[in-house]
Amino acid sequence: MEITKIIIGLEVHIELKTKSKMFCGCPAGHFAKQPNTQTCPVCLGLPGALPVPNKKAIEWTILLGLSLGGEIPKLSQFDRKNYFYPDLPKGYQISQYKNPFSINGSLCLDNDKKIKIKRVHLEEDTAKLLHETVNGEKVSLIDFNRSGVPLVEIVSEPDLNSSDEAKEYLEKLQQLVRYLGISDADMEKGSMRCEPNINLEINEGDKSFFTPIVELKNINSFRFVKKAIDYEIHRQFEEFREKRIEKATGNKQTRGWDEAKQITFLQREKEEANDYRYFPEPDIPPIEWSDEEILNFKFQISSYELPWTKKQRFVDQYGLSDYQTNILTEDRKTADFFEECVRLDKVGVIEIANVIINKRSPEGLSPDQLIGFISASKTTSWNSEKEIEKLIEKLLKEHPEVIEGYKKGKPQALGMIIGLVKKDKNVLVSIDDIIKKIPL
C-alpha cells in the first residue's frame, strides 16, 4: 500500500485594507482596536439597516482576479449565505455564489506548474468571538469591529500535490496581494487565512482508493501550513490503513491544527450536510460591467508590474541571477529601492545587488546614501589592499591546509580564509576582492 498522489486544494481569505468596511462607512482596520468601537447599524445587523457595497473593494477584487489571469464575467452579484452563528449578526453572510467577480485564473509555481484558480469572490468578514472569564464566570464576548470587513476568497482547484507546493502557492499569493497593495496579507494577524482541503490517492495492488477529504482550519503561519499538511498526509494514510474508509458524499471532515500538540483534531463532521440556502442578495442590485469598464480594469492592471514580470525584467535588464532577483523582487519596496540605487549608479549593478541582498550596509539608508556607502567601502578596501594582502599571507601561513585542500580540488577550503578575513577586518570588502588576493 502506498500513497500515489497527495491532493490539495486551497481556500484563501484575504482581508482588504480599504479605508472603510465592505458595506458601511466604518473603518476597516480593526487590528488591536478597542472592541466594538468601529460599528454602526449596518455592521451590527440592526433591524432595517442596509448594505451598500464598497466600490474600492470590488475594484481591488477584480484587479486581483485579473492579475491571476482570471476572466471577469460581465454579470456579478452578491448572494446571501444563510447560517446561524453568534459572530454573524444578520444570520447570513453577504457573499458571492453563482456569479463571482472573477473565474478561471491560475498561479504559476517555480517549477512551472500552473495551479488553476476556480474563483475569486468578495464577501464580508464576521465578528470576532472572545471566550473569556469575567468575574469568575466563563463568558463569550463578541467584538463587531471585524464584522463587515471586506474579505476576498481565492479558491484553487485541487492541483497542489505537496505541502511545499501549498506553501509556495501561499507565498506567491501573499507576494501578489502585497504588490497590488490591497492587503497586508499577514497570517499572524489574521489578514490572510487559509484552509487547505486534503486527501490522498492510495494504491494497493492494481486498485486505487481516495481517502475522505479533510478541511484544515486554525492555521496562522506558512510554517504551520506545511506542518499541518504533512501531519494530515501521515494521519490519513494511517487511518486508511486501519479503517479503509473511502471518500464519499457527506464524509468530509473539518479538522483544526493544534500547534502545541503538533496534531490535527476533529472539529466537525459531515461538512456537506450544511445547506446555506443561497439566494441573490435583494438589497444589492446585480453588477453588470460594460465592455469599456472591463477594458478599463485591464488597462489598470497593465500599469502594475506583477512580481513575476518584474523578476523576469530584472534578469533580462540587469543580468542578475535567479537567486538575486528572487530576493530583490520579494517585495515592491526592496525592488524599488534597488532600482533607485541603480538609477544613481556609479558603482555597478552587481555590487548594489550584493550589498542589498547580503544586507551589508547599515539599515535605513536612502538610495543616495547606499551608493555613497558602497563607494566609501570600496575606497577603504583599495586603501587597505596592502593590509589585506598581509593578512591573507599571515593566515595562509597559519593554515597551510587551505592551499593543500584547494589544490586537491576542495574549493570550499577557501571559505575558511574568507571567513577569517571578514572577521578580522572591520571594513567592507567583497568576496571577489579577497579571492583576488589569495595567491593560487
Next chain:
Amino acid sequence: MADKLNQLTLKQAVEGLKEKKFSSAELHQSIIKRINEVEGKIFSFVEIVDKENPKQIEKEGILKGAFFAVKDVLSTKDIRSTASSKILANYVPVYEATVVKKLTDHGAEIIGKTNCDAFAFGASTENSGFGPTKNPWNTTKVPGGSSGGSAAAVAADECLFSLGTDTGGSIRQPASFCSVTGLKPTFGACSRFGLLAMASSFDCPGPIGKTVEDCEIVFDIIKGKDEKDATSVFYPKKKQVKKNLVIGLPKEFFGGGVENEVKNLVSQAAKILEKEGHRLVEISLPNTSLAISVYYILVPSEISSNMARYDGIRFGSNRESFENEVKRRIMLGTYTLESGYFDQYYLKAAKVRNLVKADYLNAFEKVDLILGPVSPTPPFGIGELINNPLKMYLSDVLTVGANLAGIPGLSIPCGFTHDNLPVGLQLLSPHFSEEILFDIGRQFQQITDWHKRKPKL
C-alpha cells in the same frame, strides 16, 4: 376650515400654521385629545410620543408642525420600534429611517408608532403581537393590513398623515378599507434604509393621507436616492401629464372573485373619469392568476433570511415570541430556499415574476394607467379569516402585481357598500410616473367627496 384642528388635511394644517391661524401646540393638543377619545375603540397606535405636553414646534421647514404617525416597522431613533412583534417588544433603535428623517428634517413631528401585522406579515393587522386594530368605520371589521394602524389613524383624524409600507398591498388595501388615500411608490423611489425588512425586493415605504394632494406633498419629500440604500435611485424630473389619458381596465380585475358591489363602485368611478375626457379600454393581464403563487414563494424566501437576525441573542426576546404568521412564513421560505427545492420554487417563481412584470409593461404600451379595485372585498370581519391563512393571502390578489412589477399604485376612496363599508379604487402607472397617479387622483377628488367623509366613532 374644519371645526377641529385634528380634522385638517396636511395642506390645510401647514398653511394654517404658516398663516398663524393657530399654533402648533393647539394643533398638537387637538390631535392628542382625539387620540385619547378614540384609541380605546380602534387601537391604531402601539406607541404615542409625549402624550402629555402640548408641543410647540420650533424647527422650521415646509412641513413645520405636521404631526404624523409612523408604521412600527420603520426605525425611529429613541422611539421604541417593535414591528408590532413581541420579539422586539423592548427594542429602541439608535437610528432613524431615512424616510422618517427626511420628514422631520422638514419640520414634521412624529406623533406615534402605528400598529400593524407583526413585521408587516398580513392583510388585517390581526397578526400584531399587541392585538388587532379596528376599522374606524365599523369596529367589528378589520382596518386591512398590514399598515392597518397607519390607515386607521388617518381615517380617525389621529394624525395629519402617516407612513406605511407596501410589500403586497399593505398601504393600498388598508387605505381602501379605511377610506383614505395611500400611495405605494415605485420600488427604488423611496429609501428602505431603516425599514425593518419583510421582503427586500418588494418593500416600499409610502404615505397614507386624507387626500391625494397630501400624499403628493409627502412623497415629494421622501422620494429620491439615498446613499444608504443601494436599491434606491435618483427620481427623474416630473413630466407634464397629458390632459386626456387612456385608462386600461384589466378584465382579470373584474372577474368572479371580486364582489359585485366592489365591481360596481369601481366601474362607476371609471365612468366619472371617462366623463372628464379620459378613454377607457379593456385590457388583459394574463398572468394575474399566477401573481399570488409567485408572491407567496418569493416573499417568504426573503422573509426567512431577513428574520434570521432575530436569533434570541440580541433584542431581548427569544424566538418563542414570534407570532404564528411569522413562524409560518419563516418555515415556508426556509423550505423554498433549501437546496433541491431552490430551482423548483424560488428560481421558477423568479422567472414567473418577470412574466407578471412583462404583463404590466406590455399593457403600458397601450394605456397610460390601469384602473381596478384594490381589494376583491370590502373590509371583512375581525376573526373571519384569521384561521384561514390561504384565504387571507387571496385578499392581496389585486395588489401584489404592482409589487412584483415594482410599479407605483394609488388607492383612493370611491364609495361605500350598502352597509357603509369603504371601497377603494386602485390606479397603477409605469415605473417612476407617480405624477400620472397624482394628477388623475386629484381630478377624481375634485369631483367626488368620498374622501371627505368621516367615520362616526
